[in-house]
Amino acid sequence: MKLLAYLLINVEAGKALTVLTEMNKLKEIEHAHVVTGLHDVIALVHAESTKNLADEIVNKIQKINGIQRTVTCIVVNGD
Template sequence: MNLNINGLDELDLQILDILIKDSRTPFLEIARKCHVSGGTIHVRMKKMEDMGIIKGTKLMIDNSKLGYDVTCFMGIYLDKAASYPNVLESLNNIKEIVELHYTTGEYSIFMKVICKNISDLQDLLLNKIQAIEGIQRTDTLISLSQPIDRNIEL
């Protein structure tokens, strides 16, 4: 591992590496693995939160077990770049959109959408997304499986 990456030292990176593998690892177990005190871990975690490196915790849910069986990715073509703020505001109110990126390349916006079924996806496309002023057209890719889902390793 590199030393002093963005103000982080070897211990900070070691802590992050442990948490990336299992974010529920107790501070005392991290301290034991790093050969430091629990207080040191607490101080380091607070420092990384203050720096914006750690942005809280996130509950991971298996959406299919809640009846959401369709995951897809959608590319959006805007009629003009100036439409982006208004389109973003409208898209932000659609609960099925779980991730959104303003991008370079073919699409202006690329997003991840989760729906209960294909019928709901069709309704979402026709009545919610494609009805937004400023959206010229969309491309939809349906995910068949997600064999990799991880954070970057340090």
């Protein structure tokens, strides 16, 4: 079963579009958007397990230049 999670991402000033471009290169990212509000980028990520999700976040996403902070919201109910 595929695990889905939304990532709420804060980036350095002026880096949102650069971060978005890099995130869209990752196969695990289903959608990513620059947004207004408390966070700068929101992404929908898929993974095979919570361990796989953690590995993707720590080893791929958080290493993207410009990302300062991520908040992970795992989907528990939905299509």
